[in-house]
Every structure is written in structure tokens, then in C-alpha cells.
Amino acid sequence: EEYRGASTGTDIECEGWRQEAALRLLNNNLDPEVAERPEDLVVYGGVGRAARNWDAYETIVEELRDLPDDETLVVQSGKPVGRLRTHERSPRVLIANTNLVSKWDTWEHFRELEAAGEMMMGNYTAGSWGYIGSQGVLQGTYETLASVARERFDGDLHGRTVVTAGLGGMGGNQPLATTMNGGVCVVAEVSEARIDRRIDEGYCDERADSVSEALDRAREAAEAGEAVGIGVPTNAVTLLETMLERGFVPDVLTDMTAAxxxxxxxxxxxxTVEEADELREDDPETYLEESLDTMERHVEAMLDLQDAGAVAFTYGNGIRGQVADRRGFEEAHDLPGFAPEYVRPLFCEGRGPFRWIALSGDPEDIYRTDEVVTDLFPDDESLTRWIDLAQDHVRFQGLPARVCWLGYQADESGLSERARFALRVNDLVREGEISAPVVVTRDQLDGGSIANPNEATEAMKDGTDAVADWPILNALLNCAxxxxxxSVHSSAGAVGEVTSTNNHVVLDGSELAAxxxxxxFDVDPASAVMRHADAGYDDALAEAARSDIPVPMAE
Amino acid sequence: EEYRGASTGTDIECEGWRQEAALRLLNNNLDPEVAERPEDLVVYGGVGRAARNWDAYETIVEELRDLPDDETLVVQSGKPVGRLRTHERSPRVLIANTNLVSKWDTWEHFRELEAAGEMMMGNYTAGSWGYIGSQGVLQGTYETLASVARERFDGDLHGRTVVTAGLGGMGGNQPLATTMNGGVCVVAEVSEARIDRRIDEGYCDERADSVSEALDRAREAAEAGEAVGIGVPTNAVTLLETMLERGFVPDVLTDMTAAxxxxxxxxxxxxTVEEADELREDDPETYLEESLDTMERHVEAMLDLQDAGAVAFTYGNGIRGQVADRRGFEEAHDLPGFAPEYVRPLFCEGRGPFRWIALSGDPEDIYRTDEVVTDLFPDDESLTRWIDLAQDHVRFQGLPARVCWLGYQADESGLSERARFALRVNDLVREGEISAPVVVTRDQLDGGSIANPNEATEAMKDGTDAVADWPILNALLNCAxxxxxxSVHSSAGAVGEVTSTNNHVVLDGSELAAxxxxxxFDVDPASAVMRHADAGYDDALAEAARSDIPVPMAE
Ligand SMILES: NC(=O)c1ccc[n+]([C@@H]2O[C@H](COP(=O)([O-])OP(=O)(O)OC[C@H]3O[C@@H](n4cnc5c(N)ncnc54)[C@H](O)[C@@H]3O)[C@@H](O)[C@H]2O)c1
Ligand SMILES: NC(=O)c1ccc[n+]([C@@H]2O[C@H](COP(=O)([O-])OP(=O)(O)OC[C@H]3O[C@@H](n4cnc5c(N)ncnc54)[C@H](O)[C@@H]3O)[C@@H](O)[C@H]2O)c1
Incomplete structure (x- = not known):
């Protein structure tokens, strides 16, 4: 009942839409359709919370209801700790979650503080009140595969095979993200039930009964240029080793088991799944050894397929680190991560996972914003394809939302793509064509807003993977x-390994919003360009020049 | 010639005083009177730099000269990396220095990045362009001793003995800070030359020829209520062990060797000093062992004197950690740090090391601000005493500056002490009574702006010593x-062990400045009150109530 989701419509409980937006987003994060365990305030990822505890939640709600237009609510790791006088051009809410001084930034100390009620894990969008359900991951995977297609193939995946494993919470998006790009996807998933669920939900198309059936079907579909997602109930390593035996080299190879x-x-x-589940209970030590043994074979098979010509990459599940650190198999790092090769070129142009949420609760408002995107950027093929397909395939969870990658890419008047979109939507809100304000935000995994040496900032050209000055400057710029x-978040499920930031702008149709x-939407994508220009990426230097972003010392 | 110090007077090179202020502060940090090694851009502490390198310095200067009133210069670890459009109510300069993602936040990785030209150590006020020479430490020590006097004695140190060691760059302030509080100080310093230098500079009064002479003189002066600073050329441990033998228990006991x-x-x-210097050269391993052996005896003697009744505390030199971590002598931590007991009560009231700098270069402007302080706060005895004595004893270095501890302590109209002072000075600038704008800033070691578990936030009541959310929120609030x-700085000479922030406001007499x-000067001291109220300190809860600072969940 406390976690009933956001209210909708145009009546507001707060002094203004900015405060109302914060309140609705917080409640949306706890919508049972959106949140993993709303009763524990857990939004996603097993640990990421929206507020420290129910007392804190209720106080946040009260404070937001009362908050005037020239004050700012201060939230420290999910707890409202102050409400201070600022001004209307300032943020209404400032959030810092899970930041610890480095030497003490360990799981052990975090857990001590958490147990004492002094901290919470905010992950990315959980503690910054910007989670929008699984659409975000679907679109991220879609965009990554689109980038693979652009960098390695002819721009789409028609006639190409993508091989991967895992149809869990995140991984379940892979077959649909592949078919949206025109390709054929084969996913190994040990659990038949998970395959069937993904088929029911429309994220996967078919279940093969055996590895050879799956491979035959994939080859046939690829030759026919048919887009299809095929689940096969088997262990990842079995699929890959069979492919090696048969000489079946996929075009694209990755993995989304929760390694x-x-x-x-x-x-x-x-x-079998049942045997493994039993072993995990009865003898976790043996489970652990068996699991790492399989992972090592899994990575070896990926490397062999890579050598044979597959475009292989890891997708943020830590499998390389597991095998390298715990089995001494350093070659694991010969598998590239997805970020440096396929996401970084986008970040260099200020492109990143931009998203917005209709506070009305009305899907029509989102469809109207979809038109704005396709109107404004008719030449961006992968973008318009995404919007088309998203309308069919994306089930809204909680408040309707849309995500797509927009960048800097200044027009003649110097406005970024993101700014042009937001200004147009703000107009539509003012004109009543959109029924209530829209909040624009983004994933924390954007080009200027994160330092995560294991993933987003892996292998930076200038070795600055771990430099956290950048996200901190990004937060200050968003505030300015x-x-x-x-919000500024550290740790995000991996204590001590990442610092990132988020921002929200409420488009209520006003001049102030504009x-x-x-x-x-100047400073935020510009900080991505700046960060990558400073690191020496040509694409970013070109974007800075094209969009007239001053980067004084970048050559 | 590049490090000639700030220009002075009322002609400016930049578009406005805010930018000019940034430029003058940067140059002031590199004034040969102020900076330790201006030729290397090192301001203080052996490593703290004002800019990454000379190229970066020159580009910052150029950018500041051109910067309009609605843009913000972005500085990343001493390098100007962008110049973005914001608005006049936003900061003109945003700085992030030496921030690394925790897991990589080590000396080793920092040094790698520094060697590659990708980072610099900004310390506190070096990289935030707010260093004002040794006045800051003198005042900090004065204020700490004043707090000791309030908490433990009758409000001053008349008739009290303070025993310590070290008359180096920081420690040299101790005798003067003691006599300013009315007490007798005995300092052990191995170097006779250093004692003589401090006497020449007026920071110390006398040199004793032996430990017994020093102790006799101290007892006699204390009995007579005479304030005097006595240097004695001996090792700290010799002084303390002799005191134990003789049953001479000082009232206050601390240490400022660079342990x-x-x-x-x-x-x-x-x-002897010469023998030790030789040993350090010839046989550093033996030196190290001997040094740690002496430290262990040093700490043992401090503990014994504490048991005998001395008010003992360490003063941020790490001697406890050395002895505990490297000699297994855990009892070292029975010595309290200065912060929890003597500085925290001030932080709870929002008091902290507030300071300001006259951009004119004219000492008269500072004397005028001194009058403002004594006018506004006539009842604050230790403050007015400080201002009186500072006029006689503080030698200005570079641009004239003043530091004193002001707090929140709202008046009837809700204005904090800091705000009242700044508004009054702004008026005087407008009226021409002060000849040019004044910049108001503070040390990073303020109540809401730092997480440093070894010192400022040691032993917080709620165990949140290492929570860095607070300084990050403080920076965002200052920005808002x-x-x-x-600016947001990590590491400050101790990689991975501290996060802190700074702010500057330029009082140019305008409405905008007001x-x-x-x-x-609402949000900054309020964040100190908030942080300590949240941790459950009664003084902070009382201050929040008295000054009407909303802290929603603090009981
Ligand atoms: N790239 C990104 O942006 C991104 C984002 C979030 C999460 N991740 C990572 O992706 C991984 C997957 O996340 P998830 O939420 O889908 O996890 P999950 O636990 O929900 O799903 C994992 C799935 O893999 C299956 N599986 C496990 N081992 C297998 C094996 N050897 N062979 C075949 N199937 C196997 C499981 O049955 C399960 O269905 C995680 O490691 C997560 O941290 C990446
Ligand atoms: N509390 C604070 O706010 C604060 C601020 C800055 C620095 N510090 C710490 O204070 C300490 C002193 O700083 P500094 O700049 O004065 O150092 P410094 O190196 O300039 O001076 C140290 C002095 O101690 C003397 N000395 C060393 N060992 C001695 C011994 N056993 N007996 C007698 N004399 C001895 C040396 O001859 C030297 O003069 C450092 O550890 C520093 O980190 C504290």
C-alpha cells in the first residue's frame, strides 16, 4: 500500500511540478510493476534501494509535499537530512548515495554501516529515482548491437548470427535486441522455464530442443535473412564447444550469464539444473570449483571462436575477472569489453542513454514524444527503427517511458540533440498536446557521468579509467x-569500483524549464565530449570542433 | 616571472571581478612569499599544486581572461578541460582534483597517472586556489587551544602549561598560538637553528639551554600567570621522559613532529641532528627502526602523562597510526585526536575556519574587515582577542588575508554569522570603504565539507567517519x-584517505554578490550542522533548533 506506484494525471500534491515529479519518480521506482521487492524498498539488482528505510521514505514524501520552489531537499544515502534555501534555478533535490572515502570503501565496511542503518546501496537509478524497468537494458543492448553492426558489418545484422547465453533479468533482452537489428540470435540458457517465459513475453521467438537443432535453424534463418531469436536449453559451454567442433563460427559472440x-x-x-541447485545447497565449495572450471572452459571457447573470426566481447558480467583473478587465466582479458569498442565511439559524440518519463501516466504522451524524435531526427536510421519497434515490443512498467540514445550533435543554432528534443517536448506540454509534464533523465552509464574501470571506462586511451574527477565535475555542471x-552515486552494486551521476529535468512547459x-542538455552531453576529447579520441575532438564545445587544451 | 604573485589594485584583466578573483587567487597561490616551490607550481605540503603543469597554468590564465559572466571554466586535476555555458548565478570555476575510484585510489596508481601527466595532487587549498600562507595553521592551533581551554579549563590558558614538540612549517605556530591564549608553551625541537628562527620571527619567545632549565622556567612563568613560549633543543622523548621522572605533569600535551x-x-x-642526518643517508633501514623505536617511547610517555592527568591529544601528524600499525602498539589509539574532542563541538555549531582575502593587495582593507568582525561579534572573546593579536603578530604573505572561526548562529533575521559578515563587507566594497572586492572562502577542514577518518571525522558518534556523501552534498549545495x-578534492597528501570541498564567493559590492x-553562507555552515545533527550530536541538534535549520529526521 505504501508501494502503490506513482499517482498519475494532472492533479498534484506538491507546491509545483518539480517537487511532484520527484515524488512520482520515487513512487514509480517502488511500483510493484517496476520494483524487484518494493516491500523492502529494493528497486533492482537485488540491492539497489530507493530510500534508506520506510521512515526515511515517508519523511521524503512529506518534505517533497511541502518543498517550496526556492528550497532544496538534501538526501544522503536514501535519508532526507536537510532542506535548505537555494533558488528556483537550482536543483530541488540533491542526492549522494553510497560514497565512502576510498580506503574504507569496502563491502565489509559498507555492510557494517548498512546494518547500523547508516547507509544504503543506491545502485544507479534506484537511489536516484530514475529506474524505468527493463526497457533501459533492452535499448542498451539494441544500441550496442547496432554499434557492432556499424563498426563491423554493413550497418545492420541481417544474415548475421549472434551467439550468447543467459535469459535472466538483463540477458532476457538479447534475442529481441538482436532481431530488432535484423539478426539471428542463439542463446544458451540452462533453464527451460526461462526460455519459455521469454517466448511468452515476446522477447524470444523459438525454443530449440538440442544444440544441433538450434545451430541448423540459425544457419538456415541467417541464410534466408530472417530475424529470429532461438533459445536452447543447455549450458553455454556445451553450445560453444559444439560450435567449435562443428566449425560454426558466429558473427557476434557474447555472454550474459550472471558470471x-x-x-x-x-x-x-x-x-542438470536440479542437480546443480542441490549441489549449491549441500556442498557450496564443490559448486564454486565446478562453476569456475566451467567458466574457464567457457572463456577458452570464446577465445577460440574469436580466433576463428567471431566478433567477441564481454557484456559487463565480470566473467573475465573471475577467470583471470581466480584461475590465473590472464588470457581472459584478450576478450574485449563491449564499452571500449562499441559504446565509446557513441560517447565520443556525446551520445548516450537519454530517457524520459510521462508524469501523466498516459502512454499517449509517450507516443507523442516518439513522434518528436522521429520528426527531429529522421535521418538517424537506428533511432527511428528503435522507436518503431519499441512501440510494438516495449511493455511499459509503471509510468510510461521511452529511452533512446541522443547526443550533442549541435544544429545551426548550437543546440544539442538532447536540448532540441527537450525544448520541443516542453513546447508540447505548454500547448497541452502532452497532457502533463515529462521528466527527462538518463542512465548513469553515459559518456561524461561515470568512472568504472571494469566496464564503461575500461581501457581509456590515456589510462584514466579510474579518474573520478570526471563524474564529479559532471554532477557539479548539472547542478550549475x-x-x-x-545525484552522485558510488559503488552501484560493486563497492568501491564505480562513481557515477544522474540528472533529471522536469519539462512543465514553463520558460524556466526551457x-x-x-x-x-548542453553541459551534460558536452561533458562526455570533453572527457573523451581530453583522453585524445579523434571522434570526440571532431565532435567538439563540429559542435563548438570549447576544450581548451585538447589537440 | 610566471610566478610573480597576484596583481593588485583596482584595474582588472578579466571581464569581471569574479574571473579576476580566480586569476588573482591562482597567482597568489604561486607568490614566492606564499608558495613552497612556485617554480614547480607547488604551493604547500611538498606536493600540493595549483595547476597540473605550466601549459595548463597558462591556459587557465587565458581562459579566465576571456571568460564571460555566464560561462564556467572546468578544471580537472589542475588542467582546464572545458568552458561551458551556465548562468551568472552559477559558479565561474568548477574544480575536481585527485579523485579516483576507490579501488584504484592508491599512491601507486596516483603516481603512475601523475608521471603520465594525467593527474596532480591538489591537497586542500593548493588546487582550489585558496592558500593564504601560515596564518591558517596559526589560527587553527589558536582556536583548538581556545577550545581546549573552554572544554577543560576556565576558558583561557593563563597559568597553564602546554607541552609539545616540533617547530617546523606547521608546528612553528604552537608557542604563539599558546601565548595568544595566555599560556606557557614548552616545545622540544631537535634543531637549535629552528628554535632561533622562530624566536626571530616572533613565534617563540625564549630558548632554554636544557630540559631542566625549560621546565623550571615554565613552572615559574605559569605560577606568575606569564604567557611565554620556550623552545628547548632536545628530542621530544627526552623532554617527556624527564617530565615523568620529575613528576612534572603538563596541563596540555600534544605533538607536531612530522611523525x-x-x-x-x-x-x-x-x-645529534648531524649524526641522524648522516645515518639517514648511509643506512636508511637502521634510521627507520630507530625512528619507530623513538616514536613508540614517545607515545608511551604521552600515555603515561595522560594517565597522570595531562589533557593529551594528537594533532594530525599520524604518530598513533605509525606506532599502532608498524609496532603493533594498539594502545596508541588511547590518545584521542584533537578533532573529536576540541574541534567537533565547534563544527556542531557550524563554526569553522572562515577566511577572506583582499584583492586590492592593501592591508588596510583587511584592517577594515577586522573592525567588521569585532563590531558584529563583540561578545565573542576568543574572536576579538584573535583579531587584536593577529594585527600584531600575523605577517601577511601575498595578498593580505584574515582567518577566523565564524559559525551559523542565526540572528533574528535568520542570517548566519558568516552571512552577516560577508554582507557587511560587500556593503563596504560597494561604498568604497574597502578599496577592491574581497574573496571569502574557508579551509577544507570545515564541519560539513570533509570526510577524513584519520582526523576531522575520526570517531563520529554514529560511526560514519568514512561517509563521503557529506562533502559531496556540501559541494553540490555550494554550487546550487x-x-x-x-571544488572537490580527494587525497590531500594522503591518497585514498580523505574527501573534501572548498568554495569561494567574490564580494564585489553588487546585488548578485549579496x-x-x-x-x-547559509548552506555551507548549515551542512556542518546537518551532518552533526544527523550523527546525533546534541550541540548540533540545539544549533539546528536555535538557527531554524530543517533537519527532518534528526531527533
Ligand atoms: N551490460 C550491461 O549493461 C549490464 C547491465 C546490467 C547487468 N549486467 C550483467 O549481466 C549479467 C546477467 O544479468 P541478469 O540480471 O540477466 O542475471 P540473472 O541472474 O537474472 O540471469 C542469469 C541467467 O543465466 C543463466 N545461466 C547461468 N549460468 C549459465 C550457464 N553456464 N549456461 C547457460 N545459462 C546459464 C541462468 O539460468 C539465468 O537465467 C550479470 O552478470 C549482470 O551483472 C550487464
Ligand atoms: N593539525 C593540523 O591541522 C595539521 C595541519 C598540517 C599538518 N599537520 C601535521 O603536523 C606535522 C608537522 O608538520 P610540519 O609542517 O611542522 O613538519 P616539518 O617537517 O616542517 O617539521 C617537523 C619538525 O619536527 C622536528 N622533529 C622531528 N622529530 C623530532 C623529535 N623526535 N623531537 C623533536 N623534534 C623533532 C623537526 O626538526 C622539524 O623541525 C606533520 O605530520 C603534518 O602532517 C597537522
Whole structure:
């Protein structure tokens, strides 16, 4: 009942739409359709919370209801700790989650503080009140595969095979993200039930009964240029080793088992699911060894297929680190991560996972914004394809939302793509064509807003993978530009390994909103360009020149 | 010639005083009177730089000269990396220095990046362009001793003895800080030359020829209520062990040898200075062992004197950690740090090391601000005493500056002490009574702006010593409130062990400056009150109630 989701419509409980937006987003994060365990305030990823505890939640709600237009609510790791006088061009909410001084930034100390009620894990969008359900991951995977297609093939995946494993919470998006790009996807998933669920939900198309059936079907579909997602109930390592035996080299190869967690996220080969589940209970040590053994074979098979010509990459599940650190198999790092090769070129242009949420609760408002995107950027093929397909395939969870990658890419008047979109939507809100304000935000995994040496900032050209000055400057810039909510998060499920930021701008149709949108969607994508220009990426230097972003010392 | 110090007077090179202020502060940090090694851009502490390198310095200067009133210069670890459109109520300069993602936040990785030209150590006020020479430490020590006097004695140190060691760059302030509080100070310093230098500079009064002479003189002066600083050329451990033998228990006991560095900062007993210097060269391993042996005896003697009734505390030199971590002598931590007991009560009231700098270069402007302080706060005895004595004893270095501890302590109209002072000075600038704008800033070691578990936030009541959310929120609040320079620094000479922030507001007599001052000197001291109220300190809860600072969940 406390976690009933956001209210909808045009009546507001707060002093203004900026505060109302914060309140609705917080409640949306706890919508049972959106949140993993709303009763525990857990939004996603097993640990990421929206507020420290129910007392804190209720106080946040009260404070937001009362908050005037020239004050700012201060939230520290999910707890409202102050409400201070600022001004209307400032943020209405400032959030810092899970930041610890480095030497003490360990799981052990975090857990001590958490147990004492002094901290919470905010992950990315959980503690910054910007989670929008699984659409974000679907679109991220779609965009990554589109980038693979652009960098390695002829721009789409028609006639190409993508081979991967894992149809869990995140991984379940892979077949649909592939078919949206025109390709054929074969996914190994040990659990038949998961395959069937993904088929029911429309994220996967077919289940093959055996590896050879799957491979035959994939080859046939690829030759016919048919887009299809095929689940095969088997262990990843079995699929890949069979492919090696048969000389079946996929075009694209990745993995989305939850290998970062060798006990509950990864299944060893040689056991049925039931046997493995039993082993995990009865003899976790043996499970762990078996699991790491399978992972090592899994990575070896990926490397062999890569040598044979597959475009292989890891997708943020930590499988390389597991095998390198715990089995001494350093060659694991010969598999590239997805970020440096396929996401970084986008970041260099200020492109990143931009998203917005209709506070009305009305899907029609989102469809109207979809038109704005396709109107404004008719030449961006992968973007318009995404919008088309998303309308069919994306089920809204909680408040309707849309995500797509927009960048800087200034027009003649110097406005970024993101600013042009936001200003147009703000107009439509003012004109009543959109029924209530829209909040624009983004994933924390954007070009200027994150330092994560294991993933987003892996292998930076200048070795600055771990430099956290950049996200901190990004947060300060968003604050200076007047974003309505600004947050700085560390740890995001991996204590001590990442620092990132988020921003929200409420488009309520006002002049103030237009002013904020114009500035925030300048500085935010510009900081991506700046960061990559400083690191020496040509694409970023070109973007800075084209879009007239001053980067004083970058050559 | 590049490091000639700030220009002075009322002609400016930049578009406005805010930018000019940033430029003058940067140059002031590199004034040969101020900076340790201006030729290397090193301001203080051996490593703290004002800019990454000379190229970066020159580009910052150029950018500041051109910067309009609605743009913000972005500085990343001493390098100007972008110049973005914001608005006049935003900061003109945003700085992030030496921030690394925790897991990589080590000396080793920092040094790698520094060697590659990708980072610099900004310390506190070096990289945030707010260093004002040794006045800051003198005042900090004065204020700490004043707090000791309030908490433990009758409000001053008349008739009290303070015993300590080290008359180096920081420690040299101790005798003067003691006599300013009315007490008798005995300092052990191995180097006779250093004692004589401090006497020449007026920071110390007398040199004793032996430990017994020093102790006799101290007892006699204390009995007579005479304030005097006595240097004695001996090792700290010799002084303390002799005191124990003789049953001479000082009222206050601390230490400011540079024990954090056991090789170049600390002298072992049993050697003359020359012998020790030779040993350091010839046989550093033996030096190290001897040095740690002496430290262990040093700490044991401090503990014994504490048991005998001395008010003992360490003063941020790391001697406890050295002895505990490297000699297994855990009892070292029975010595309290200065912060929890003597500085925290001030932080709870929002008090902290507030300071300001006259951009004119004219000492008369500072004397005028001194009058403002004594006018506004006539009842604050230790403050007015400080101002009186500072006029006689403080030698200005570079641009004239003043530091004193002001707090929140709202008046009837809700304005904090800091805000009242700044608004009054802004008026005087407008009226021409002060000849040019004044910049108001503070040390990073303020109540809401730092997480440093070894010192400032040691032993927080709620165990949140290492929570870095607080300084990050403080920086965002300063940015939201429109401070003209906002900076976030990690590491400050101790990689991975501290996160802190700074702010600057330029009082140019304008309405805009008044608006900024009013807001910044609300949110900045309020964040100290908030942080300590949240941790459950009664003084902070009382201050929040008295000054009407909303802290929603603090009981
Ligand atoms: N790239 C990104 O942006 C991104 C984002 C979020 C998460 N991740 C990572 O992706 C991984 C997957 O996340 P998830 O939420 O889908 O995890 P999940 O636990 O929900 O799903 C994992 C799935 O893999 C299956 N599986 C495990 N071991 C297998 C094996 N050896 N062979 C075949 N199937 C196997 C499981 O049955 C399960 O269905 C995680 O490691 C996560 O951290 C990446
Ligand atoms: N509390 C604070 O706010 C604060 C601020 C800055 C620095 N510090 C710490 O204070 C300490 C002193 O700093 P500094 O700049 O004065 O150092 P410094 O190196 O300039 O001076 C140290 C002095 O101690 C003397 N000395 C060393 N060992 C001795 C011994 N055993 N007996 C007698 N004399 C001895 C040396 O001859 C030297 O004069 C450092 O550890 C520093 O990190 C504290």
C-alpha cells in the first residue's frame, strides 16, 4: 500500500511540478510493476534501494509535499537530512548515495554501516529515482548491437548470427535486441522455464530442443535473412564447444550469464539444473570449483571462436575477472569489453542513454514524444527503427517511458540533440498536446557521468579509467545548469569500483524549464565530449570542433 | 616571472571581478612569499599544486581572461578541460582534483597517472586556489587551544602549561598560538637553528639551554600567570621522559613532529641532528627502526602523562597510526585526536575556519574587515582577542588575508554569522570603504565539507567517519547556492584517505554578490550542522533548533 506506484494525471500534491515529479519518480521506482521487492524498498539488482528505510521514505514524501520552489531537499544515502534555501534555478533535490572515502570503501565496511542503518546501496537509478524497468537494458543492448553492426558489418545484422547465453533479468533482452537489428540470435540458457517465459513475453521467438537443432535453424534463418531469436536449453559451454567442433563460427559472440556471482549466477556444466541447485545447497565449495572450471572452459571457447573470426566481447558480467583473478587465466582479458569498442565511439559524440518519463501516466504522451524524435531526427536510421519497434515490443512498467540514445550533435543554432528534443517536448506540454509534464533523465552509464574501470571506462586511451574527477565535475555542471534532481552515486552494486551521476529535468512547459533544459542538455552531453576529447579520441575532438564545445587544451 | 604573485589594485584583466578573483587567487597561490616551490607550481605540503603543469597554468590564465559572466571554466586535476555555458548565478570555476575510484585510489596508481601527466595532487587549498600562507595553521592551533581551554579549563590558558614538540612549517605556530591564549608553551625541537628562527620571527619567545632549565622556567612563568613560549633543543622523548621522572605533569600535551614521515619528518633519540642526518643517508633501514623505536617511547610517555592527568591529544601528524600499525602498539589509539574532542563541538555549531582575502593587495582593507568582525561579534572573546593579536603578530604573505572561526548562529533575521559578515563587507566594497572586492572562502577542514577518518571525522558518534556523501552534498549545495568557485578534492597528501570541498564567493559590492553570499553562507555552515545533527550530536541538534535549520529526521 505504501508501494502503490506513482499517482498519475494532472492533479498534484506538491507546491509545483518539480517537487511532484520527484515524488512520482520515487513512487514509480517502488511500483510493484517496476520494483524487484518494493516491500523492502529494493528497486533492482537485488540491492539497489530507493530510500534508506520506510521512515526515511515517508519523511521524503512529506518534505517533497511541502518543498517550496526556492528550497532544496538534501538526501544522503536514501535519508532526507536537510532542506535548505537555494533558488528556483537550482536543483530541488540533491542526492549522494553510497560514497565512502576510498580506503574504507569496502563491502565489509559498507555492510557494517548498512546494518547500523547508516547507509544504503543506491545502485544507479534506484537511489536516484530514475529506474524505468527493463526497457533501459533492452535499448542498451539494441544500441550496442547496432554499434557492432556499424563498426563491423554493413550497418545492420541481417544474415548475421549472434551467439550468447543467459535469459535472466538483463540477458532476457538479447534475442529481441538482436532481431530488432535484423539478426539471428542463439542463446544458451540452462533453464527451460526461462526460455519459455521469454517466448511468452515476446522477447524470444523459438525454443530449440538440442544444440544441433538450434545451430541448423540459425544457419538456415541467417541464410534466408530472417530475424529470429532461438533459445536452447543447455549450458553455454556445451553450445560453444559444439560450435567449435562443428566449425560454426558466429558473427557476434557474447555472454550474459550472471558470471559475476559464481554461486547463484552461474551454472556449472555436467549437472542438470536440479542437480546443480542441490549441489549449491549441500556442498557450496564443490559448486564454486565446478562453476569456475566451467567458466574457464567457457572463456577458452570464446577465445577460440574469436580466433576463428567471431566478433567477441564481454557484456559487463565480470566473467573475465573471475577467470583471470581466480584461475590465473590472464588470457581472459584478450576478450574485449563491449564499452571500449562499441559504446565509446557513441560517447565520443556525446551520445548516450537519454530517457524520459510521462508524469501523466498516459502512454499517449509517450507516443507523442516518439513522434518528436522521429520528426527531429529522421535521418538517424537506428533511432527511428528503435522507436518503431519499441512501440510494438516495449511493455511499459509503471509510468510510461521511452529511452533512446541522443547526443550533442549541435544544429545551426548550437543546440544539442538532447536540448532540441527537450525544448520541443516542453513546447508540447505548454500547448497541452502532452497532457502533463515529462521528466527527462538518463542512465548513469553515459559518456561524461561515470568512472568504472571494469566496464564503461575500461581501457581509456590515456589510462584514466579510474579518474573520478570526471563524474564529479559532471554532477557539479548539472547542478550549475539547474537540473531539478542531481545525484552522485558510488559503488552501484560493486563497492568501491564505480562513481557515477544522474540528472533529471522536469519539462512543465514553463520558460524556466526551457532555460534549464537548454543548459543541462548542453553541459551534460558536452561533458562526455570533453572527457573523451581530453583522453585524445579523434571522434570526440571532431565532435567538439563540429559542435563548438570549447576544450581548451585538447589537440 | 610566471610566478610573480597576484596583481593588485583596482584595474582588472578579466571581464569581471569574479574571473579576476580566480586569476588573482591562482597567482597568489604561486607568490614566492606564499608558495613552497612556485617554480614547480607547488604551493604547500611538498606536493600540493595549483595547476597540473605550466601549459595548463597558462591556459587557465587565458581562459579566465576571456571568460564571460555566464560561462564556467572546468578544471580537472589542475588542467582546464572545458568552458561551458551556465548562468551568472552559477559558479565561474568548477574544480575536481585527485579523485579516483576507490579501488584504484592508491599512491601507486596516483603516481603512475601523475608521471603520465594525467593527474596532480591538489591537497586542500593548493588546487582550489585558496592558500593564504601560515596564518591558517596559526589560527587553527589558536582556536583548538581556545577550545581546549573552554572544554577543560576556565576558558583561557593563563597559568597553564602546554607541552609539545616540533617547530617546523606547521608546528612553528604552537608557542604563539599558546601565548595568544595566555599560556606557557614548552616545545622540544631537535634543531637549535629552528628554535632561533622562530624566536626571530616572533613565534617563540625564549630558548632554554636544557630540559631542566625549560621546565623550571615554565613552572615559574605559569605560577606568575606569564604567557611565554620556550623552545628547548632536545628530542621530544627526552623532554617527556624527564617530565615523568620529575613528576612534572603538563596541563596540555600534544605533538607536531612530522611523525607521519618516519624518515624525513622524525628524529630518533640518541643521535645529534648531524649524526641522524648522516645515518639517514648511509643506512636508511637502521634510521627507520630507530625512528619507530623513538616514536613508540614517545607515545608511551604521552600515555603515561595522560594517565597522570595531562589533557593529551594528537594533532594530525599520524604518530598513533605509525606506532599502532608498524609496532603493533594498539594502545596508541588511547590518545584521542584533537578533532573529536576540541574541534567537533565547534563544527556542531557550524563554526569553522572562515577566511577572506583582499584583492586590492592593501592591508588596510583587511584592517577594515577586522573592525567588521569585532563590531558584529563583540561578545565573542576568543574572536576579538584573535583579531587584536593577529594585527600584531600575523605577517601577511601575498595578498593580505584574515582567518577566523565564524559559525551559523542565526540572528533574528535568520542570517548566519558568516552571512552577516560577508554582507557587511560587500556593503563596504560597494561604498568604497574597502578599496577592491574581497574573496571569502574557508579551509577544507570545515564541519560539513570533509570526510577524513584519520582526523576531522575520526570517531563520529554514529560511526560514519568514512561517509563521503557529506562533502559531496556540501559541494553540490555550494554550487546550487552560486559560490563562484566550487571544488572537490580527494587525497590531500594522503591518497585514498580523505574527501573534501572548498568554495569561494567574490564580494564585489553588487546585488548578485549579496545574493550569493546570503545563500552560500547559509548552506555551507548549515551542512556542518546537518551532518552533526544527523550523527546525533546534541550541540548540533540545539544549533539546528536555535538557527531554524530543517533537519527532518534528526531527533
Ligand atoms: N551490460 C550491461 O549493461 C549490464 C547491465 C546490467 C547487468 N549486467 C550483467 O549481466 C549479467 C546477467 O544479468 P541478469 O540480471 O540477466 O542475471 P540473472 O541472474 O537474472 O540471469 C542469469 C541467467 O543465466 C543463466 N545461466 C547461468 N549460468 C549459465 C550457464 N553456464 N549456461 C547457460 N545459462 C546459464 C541462468 O539460468 C539465468 O537465467 C550479470 O552478470 C549482470 O551483472 C550487464
Ligand atoms: N593539525 C593540523 O591541522 C595539521 C595541519 C598540517 C599538518 N599537520 C601535521 O603536523 C606535522 C608537522 O608538520 P610540519 O609542517 O611542522 O613538519 P616539518 O617537517 O616542517 O617539521 C617537523 C619538525 O619536527 C622536528 N622533529 C622531528 N622529530 C623530532 C623529535 N623526535 N623531537 C623533536 N623534534 C623533532 C623537526 O626538526 C622539524 O623541525 C606533520 O605530520 C603534518 O602532517 C597537522
Amino acid at each position: 559475476h556471482d559464481e554461486i547463484t549466477g552461474y551454472y556449472p556444466s555436467g549437472y 545548469a539547474g537540473a531539478d534532481i542531481v 532555460e534549464k533544459a537548454k543548459r543541462v | 607521519h614521515d618516519e624518515i624525513t619528518g622524525y628524529y630518533p633519540s640518541g643521535y 547556492a552560486g559560490a563562484d568557485i566550487v 545574493e550569493k553570499a546570503k545563500r552560500v
